[in-house]
Amino acid sequence: MFRPLSERALFFVFLPFLIPAVITVIGIFVFLVVESYPAVQHFGLMSFFKPGAWSPAGSEVSLVPMLAGTFACSLFALVISIPLGVMAAGYIEFFAPPWVATTLSRLVELTAAIPSVVYGVWGLVTLVPLVGKVSAPGTSLVTGTVVLAMMLLPTIVMQVRLEFFHTSRSLRRASVSAGLHPFAAFSKIHLPNAKQGIANAATLSFGRALGETIALMMVTGNVPVLPENVFSSIRTLTANIALEMGYALGEHRSALFMSGFLLMVVVTTVMIGSQVVGGALRRSQK
Amino acid sequence: MKLAVLATLFTGVFLAQSASAWIFGSSEKNTEEAQRIRITGSSTIAPVMLEISDAYMRSHPNTRIDIETGGSSRGLADAKMKRSQMGMVSRAKRTEDGSVVFAEIAKDGLAVIVHKSNPLSNISTDQLKSIYRGSVQNWNEVGAKSEQITVVSKADGRSTLEVFLAYTGLKSKEIQPDVIIGDNQQAIKTVESVPSSIGYVSIGSAIVSQEKGARIKLLQLDGVSATPENVGNGHYKLSRSLNIVYSGELDEASKKFLNHLNSSEARAVIRRMSFVPTPQ
Numbered sequence: 291m292f293r294p295l296s297e298r299a300l301f302f303v304f305l306p307f308l309i310p311a312v313i314t315v316i317g318i319f320v321f322l323v324v325e326s327y328p329a330v331q332h333f334g335l336m337s338f339f340k341p342g343a344w345s346p347a348g349s350e351v352s353l354v355p356m357l358a359g360t361f362a363c364s365l366f367a368l369v370i371s372i373p374l375g376v377m378a379a380g381y382i383e384f385f386a387p388p389w390v391a392t393t394l395s396r397l398v399e400l401t402a403a404i405p406s407v408v409y410g411v412w413g414l415v416t417l418v419p420l421v422g423k424v425s426a427p428g429t430s431l432v433t434g435t436v437v438l439a440m441m442l443l444p445t446i447v448m449q450v451r452l453e454f455f456h457t458s459r460s461l462r463r464a465s466v467s468a469g470l471h472p473f474a475a476f477s478k479i480h481l482p483n484a485k486q487g488i489a490n491a492a493t494l495s496f497g498r499a500l501g502e503t504i505a506l507m508m509v510t511g512n513v514p515v516l517p518e519n520v521f522s523s524i525r526t527l528t529a530n531i532a533l534e535m536g537y538a539l540g541e542h543r544s545a546l547f548m549s550g551f552l553l554m555v556v557v558t559t560v561m562i563g564s565q566v567v568g569g570a571l572r573r574s575q576k
Numbered sequence: 577m578k579l580a581v582l583a584t585l586f587t588g589v590f591l592a593q594s595a596s597a598w599i600f601g602s603s604e605k606n607t608e609e610a611q612r613i614r615i616t617g618s619s620t621i622a623p624v625m626l627e628i629s630d631a632y633m634r635s636h637p638n639t640r641i642d643i644e645t646g647g648s649s650r651g652l653a654d655a656k657m658k659r660s661q662m663g664m665v666s667r668a669k670r671t672e673d674g675s676v677v678f679a680e681i682a683k684d685g686l687a688v689i690v691h692k693s694n695p696l697s698n699i700s701t702d703q704l705k706s707i708y709r710g711s712v713q714n715w716n717e718v719g720a721k722s723e724q725i726t727v728v729s730k731a732d733g734r735s736t737l738e739v740f741l742a743y744t745g746l747k748s749k750e751i752q753p754d755v756i757i758g759d760n761q762q763a764i765k766t767v768e769s770v771p772s773s774i775g776y777v778s779i780g781s782a783i784v785s786q787e788k789g790a791r792i793k794l795l796q797l798d799g800v801s802a803t804p805e806n807v808g809n810g811h812y813k814l815s816r817s818l819n820i821v822y823s824g825e826l827d828e829a830s831k832k833f834l835n836h837l838n839s840s841e842a843r844a845v846i847r848r849m850s851f852v853p854t855p856q
């Protein structure tokens with residue numbers, strides 16, 4: 291295909307801006323592999339993945355408890371925040387009077403800007419004693435789930451609302467003129483129409499949930515054991531790094547890079563997986 | 577995610593720096609007169625050093641002191657590798673530390689803390705051991721009201737944990753924690769939020785927080801109160817030494833600053849932070 295020279299030149303103008311991003315991602319992977327290699331050599335690759343305890347000082351480096359903790363907390367938080375977020379977005383976009391909708395969406399935008407450490411402190415001083423009344427000490431999987439769900443909610447509402455907003459005006463007018471009950475229009479037309487957008491919001495939130503560190507570190511207790519129930523303490527992969535990295539040396543430090551590497555692999559897998567699923571979803575709609 | 581963002585930032589800063597160095601020439605020439613001292617390490621010592629160095633920089637405009645935290649292990653490693661002039665290490669010298677020079681500036685005790693509502697006022701070393709080992713699980717077994725004990729401990733590698741282990745003779749794996757936390761502030765916040773808990777933090781941090789109204793109580797250990805005085809005269813045994821470490825020969829500016837740490841001004845700051853300055 292023939293393109294004018296100026297257009298081809300543009301390609302080379304913009305290319306350098308892409309390179310740092312690509313190099314950074316590849317660089318992080320290489321860096322994590324190199325840094326975690328001494329631990330793999332010292333403990334053996336399998337010792338990271340067989341169930342057991344995490345005690346690098348005592349030569350036990352199972353990451354299974356952290357993997358379980360990270361997944362349990364992230365998934366539960368999504369299960370809570372996705373339905374809540376979709377319903378809230380639906381209310382703002384389709385049901386609320388304009389001034390309520392504006393006020394609410396400003397508030398939601400505001401909550402999205404609260405730093406995670408604030409959520410963490412709030413969780414520790416308010417939520418932990420509350421959960422502690424049901425089952426002491428209160429620093430637990432369920433506390434982490436609730437805090438995380440609250441953190442994910444604002445961006446989910448904003449994303450899904452945008453998706454609803456883009457639902458074509460003609461579709462809305464058609465549903466009104468067809469005499470559909472507003473709720474029927476929402477559940478039968480607008481909701482299915484936003485399926486793709488909701489799935490995107492869910493994936494993005496899942497990625498954020500997997501990477502959330504400080505808020506969870508403050509409310510989950512951080513004991514590296516497999517959770518027995520929702521009141522058990524969990525430690526996430528990120529908290530594992532944050533808690534011990536500043537203080538670790540040698541193989542211990544290297545083992546922490548292994549948890550970083552594992553986190554990168556999990557996040558990458560989730561992102562690629564969502565692309566594949568998203569693509570399939572798009573094809574099925576056509 | 578966070579890691580990725582951080583790494584990207586670092587790369588960005590690095591690129592920007594090398595670019596500016598390339599364009600404007602090395603920036604070091606301009607700052608030749610100003611002497612930079614980089615001090616890294618223990619987050620227990622850092623607040624004291626920050627305060628002392630702020631005053632020092634005001635009276636010595638040619639000296640620039642950068643204090644960074646990251647834990648005792650980092651302070652030691654940085655000093656060894658000469659990535660910093662001096663390191664802050666909150667434990668005594670061990671044989672594996674080799675040729676690194678340790679200069680003790682102060683002592684700090686570890687206070688055993690419980691929630692303010694806990695009726696207990698004294699704990700024995702044996703009781704402390706049993707609680708952390710998990711053989712005592714209820715407060716009524718040590719003379720308080722019947723309630724499940726919540727054991728708060730620190731993450732592997734923290735120097736407070738190491739001091740606690742050295743004192744009790746327990747191994748890291750023997751401890752049966754209900755909550756694991758990172759730094760002193762988080763420990764205090766956790767004990768405040770969970771009335772049934774027990775934890776250990778730097779006496780300095782505990783007293784400062786208590787003065788600010790934290791709902792915690794410092795227990796006597798074997799009948800000795802956890803106070804800076806008792807740490808200083810050696811009656812309170814659960815304590816550690818706070819050190820400035822360096823390897824090889826120090827440059828003039830660093831030497832001067834190290835000497836300054838022994839001045840009455842600096843010692844007053846140390847005392848104000850509830851640490852015990854080392855006698856000269």
